[in-house]
Amino acid sequence: MIDCDVxxxxxxxxxxxxxVEPGQRxxxxxxxxxxxxxxxxxxxxxxxxxxxxERNGDGIPGSRADVVAREALDAxxxxxxxxxxxxxxxxxxxxxxxxxxxxxxxxNDWIAERWLDADTRFRGAIVCPAQDPQxxxxxxxxxxxxDRFVHVLLVGGAERPYGEPRYLPIFEAAAEAGLPVAIHxxxxxxxxxxxxxxxxxxxxxxEWHTVGSSASIVAHLxxxxxxxxxERFPDLxxxxxxxxxxxxxxxxxxxxxxxxxxxxxxxxxxxxxxxxARDHVRFTTQPLEHTDGxxxxxxxxxxxxxxxxxxxxxxxxxxxxxxxxxxTLNRLPAEWRDAVLHDNAVALYGDRLGLVAA
Amino acid sequence: MIDCDVxxxxxxxxxxxxxVEPGQRxxxxxxxxxxxxxxxxxxxxxxxxxxxxERNGDGIPGSRADVVAREALDAxxxxxxxxxxxxxxxxxxxxxxxxxxxxxxxxNDWIAERWLDADTRFRGAIVCPAQDPQxxxxxxxxxxxxDRFVHVLLVGGAERPYGEPRYLPIFEAAAEAGLPVAIHxxxxxxxxxxxxxxxxxxxxxxEWHTVGSSASIVAHLxxxxxxxxxERFPDLxxxxxxxxxxxxxxxxxxxxxxxxxxxxxxxxxxxxxxxxARDHVRFTTQPLEHTDGxxxxxxxxxxxxxxxxxxxxxxxxxxxxxxxxxxTLNRLPAEWRDAVLHDNAVALYGDRLGLVAA
Numbered sequence: 001m002i003d004c005d006v007x008x009x010x011x012x013x014x015x016x017x018x019x020v021e022p023g024q025r026x027x028x029x030x031x032x033x034x035x036x037x038x039x040x041x042x043x044x045x046x047x048x049x050x051x052x053x054e055r056n057g058d059g060i061p062g063s064r065a066d067v068v069a070r071e072a073l074d075a076x077x078x079x080x081x082x083x084x085x086x087x088x089x090x091x092x093x094x095x096x097x098x099x100x101x102x103x104x105x106x107x108n109d110w111i112a113e114r115w116l117d118a119d120t121r122f123r124g125a126i127v128c129p130a131q132d133p134q135x136x137x138x139x140x141x142x143x144x145x146x147d148r149f150v151h152v153l154l155v156g157g158a159e160r161p162y163g164e165p166r167y168l169p170i171f172e173a174a175a176e177a178g179l180p181v182a183i184h185x186x187x188x189x190x191x192x193x194x195x196x197x198x199x200x201x202x203x204x205x206x207e208w209h210t211v212g213s214s215a216s217i218v219a220h221l222x223x224x225x226x227x228x229x230x231e232r233f234p235d236l237x238x239x240x241x242x243x244x245x246x247x248x249x250x251x252x253x254x255x256x257x258x259x260x261x262x263x264x265x266x267x268x269x270x271x272x273x274x275x276x277a278r279d280h281v282r283f284t285t286q287p288l289e290h291t292d293g294x295x296x297x298x299x300x301x302x303x304x305x306x307x308x309x310x311x312x313x314x315x316x317x318x319x320x321x322x323x324x325x326x327x328t329l330n331r332l333p334a335e336w337r338d339a340v341l342h343d344n345a346v347a348l349y350g351d352r353l354g355l356v357a358a
Numbered sequence: 359m360i361d362c363d364v365x366x367x368x369x370x371x372x373x374x375x376x377x378v379e380p381g382q383r384x385x386x387x388x389x390x391x392x393x394x395x396x397x398x399x400x401x402x403x404x405x406x407x408x409x410x411x412e413r414n415g416d417g418i419p420g421s422r423a424d425v426v427a428r429e430a431l432d433a434x435x436x437x438x439x440x441x442x443x444x445x446x447x448x449x450x451x452x453x454x455x456x457x458x459x460x461x462x463x464x465x466n467d468w469i470a471e472r473w474l475d476a477d478t479r480f481r482g483a484i485v486c487p488a489q490d491p492q493x494x495x496x497x498x499x500x501x502x503x504x505d506r507f508v509h510v511l512l513v514g515g516a517e518r519p520y521g522e523p524r525y526l527p528i529f530e531a532a533a534e535a536g537l538p539v540a541i542h543x544x545x546x547x548x549x550x551x552x553x554x555x556x557x558x559x560x561x562x563x564x565e566w567h568t569v570g571s572s573a574s575i576v577a578h579l580x581x582x583x584x585x586x587x588x589e590r591f592p593d594l595x596x597x598x599x600x601x602x603x604x605x606x607x608x609x610x611x612x613x614x615x616x617x618x619x620x621x622x623x624x625x626x627x628x629x630x631x632x633x634x635a636r637d638h639v640r641f642t643t644q645p646l647e648h649t650d651g652x653x654x655x656x657x658x659x660x661x662x663x664x665x666x667x668x669x670x671x672x673x674x675x676x677x678x679x680x681x682x683x684x685x686t687l688n689r690l691p692a693e694w695r696d697a698v699l700h701d702n703a704v705a706l707y708g709d710r711l712g713l714v715a716a
Contacts (some may be wrong), residue, residue, distance in 0.1 A: 198573025215556025250604020
């Protein structure tokens with residue numbers, strides 16, 4: 001079983017700062033625990049983390065490789081876990097692309113030495129300063145040489161949707177290295193990001209988590225499809241994480257309908273967008289919508305747009321709403337389970353994942 | 359049969375300008391055809407209108423009451439049609455609330471004299487300067503005295519979602535008059551509105567129409583539910599127009615799930631948000647998503663969140679994607695038809711609709 005979304009936490013900032021180039025280290029140290037990352041106006045009223053997890057000496061769960069291996073892999077029964085940066089992924093929303101580039105480099109090196117070296121069951125995600133796409137591409141090319149990194153990680157919050165041509169160097173570098181690009185919800189409205197949700201800043205965390213984190217993922221999906229990103233990079237795969245999937249049929253139906261009427265705007269799209277999505281886009285399961293007794297409807301909806309082939313399991317450890325594998329497993333139709341828990345991730349990541357028995 | 363969304367067009371601007379107070383008329387005249395309304399960076403590559411409609415002397419379809427009565431009511435078989443301002447609804451996105459208030463007043467008076475007086479089968483929508491909620495409330499109270507106006511009309515584009523307390527005077531005035539508040543997609547990213555879609559401005563009209571116009575409606579729905587608007591105004595009804603409905607189950611499931619975990623933020627919500635929505639929120643059908651052969655899935659999804667009771671028919675005459683009643687009727691499950699085409703609108707609007715046989 002493969003868990004596509006485990007979030008290693010930065011415990012002691014000094015551990016990460018050791019990887020920041022010395023000339024910039026004092027600036028980051030001066031920012032305190034935030035490391036200069038943009039702050040959230042919308043925060044969980046209780047805790048970002050599950051309350052029942054082991055807290056390390058620093059008071060933060062999930063900040064030590066051995067604890068994460070025990071809680072996220074051993075306990076969940078995962079053979080591999082992909083480590084996606086947590087708050088640090090919002091470095092692409094920092095005002096300064098220079099600071100962002102330095103922090104990205106440090107975070108990637110920290111992941112390699114402190115996590116991937118510590119347990120062979122971990123895989124890495126490459127963070128990059130997306131606000132400076134050329135610098136981001138250079139960082140992707142540098143880190144991709146370490147084949148334990150299995151995808152490029154972008155955050156949902158952005159100045160413009162990721163289909164915009166300014167971001168092409170990022171997708172080009174990923175495609176060249178054979179890496180999928182994962183876009184993980186979060187960061188909407190932070191730092192230089194546009195406001196979340198399509199009608200201006202929401203008020204509450206519950207709104208931000210419901211609307212903001214789904215709307216950004218919808219926006220990036222539709223943008224990539226409309227700009228013909230997958231026509232430019234025929235081998236590119238994109239993994240959309242944690243933005244929900246219940247909205248997917250409605251959005252793809254609407255987009256297909258509009259494509260029939262509005263192709264004059266996007267003449268490079270020769271196939272229905274939903275077909276392109278089915279070939280190139282995957283989704284992680286967490287947080288799999290609770291459906292109030294309508295799981296049958298949810299799975300029928302998802303089957304109409306390509307499930308189970310489009311779904312990869314993710315737990316989102318150690319966050320407050322993380323999905324235990326058994327909980328997800330038991331909800332899924334029995335004939336979907338192998339695909340969602342294992343086969344689809346193997347197909348997505350290929351050789352970089354290493355050989356994993358089902 | 360009741361058509362909840364017919365858009366009367368402004369043909370000759372002078373006809374509307376005659377209703378603008380003289381001291382402001384020259385300013386509006388100086389703006390030319392735009393009347394000072396904010397412009398769209400995203401426009402239809404062919405035409406905002408169906409190409410097969412009768413063009414009046416001014417070259418614009420739908421700008422004369424007799425033509426609209428013939429094309430939208432007689433041809434469609436509608437007993438009543440609710441006239442919703444078209445571009446003019448974006449007056450709430452003008453930088454100046456003073457100009458917006460003057461234009462709202464003129465538009466409401468123009469609708470009353472030029473349209474409602476011309477055909478007794480028309481009903482009106484009250485436009486208001488939402489960027490100045492006190493002025494908006496005053497305009498709603500003024501116009502609501504004419505009982506041919508059946509709802510207050512807001513536009514999807516906004517600075518902040520409509521649950522924000524700044525907008526309470528609008529909802530208070532509507533509730534006091536017993537009028538539903540209709541929120542119609544459009545205007546996202548125009549003038550003073552926040553950018554559409556949750557990840558910054560999209561590039562193409564096809565993106566804007568797919569993402570922007572749905573995301574704003576999602577944002578307003580979730581905002582109104584989270585702020586407890588329906589707890590404040592227990593008789594208030596909201597009609598969400600033209601933002602799609604395919605996303606509804608996924609969003610309500612996600613919101614219910616989050617409500618269970620995050621009630622500390624919104625302690626005034628004592629019921630599941632989806633239940634409150636079912637009691638207070640209605641949706642117009644157009645543009646009913648084309649489903650690529652999966653209509654059965656679409657209707658099953660909608661039934662899971664309260665259809666057919668939550669759906670009211672709308673044609674969106676004279677726009678390019680308008681739904682002919684027969685086309686919608688034939689797609690709907692047979693046992694839903696009376697509710698969607700007639701009964702739900704009668705229940706929503708009550709006495710103001712006048713007596714209409716089913």
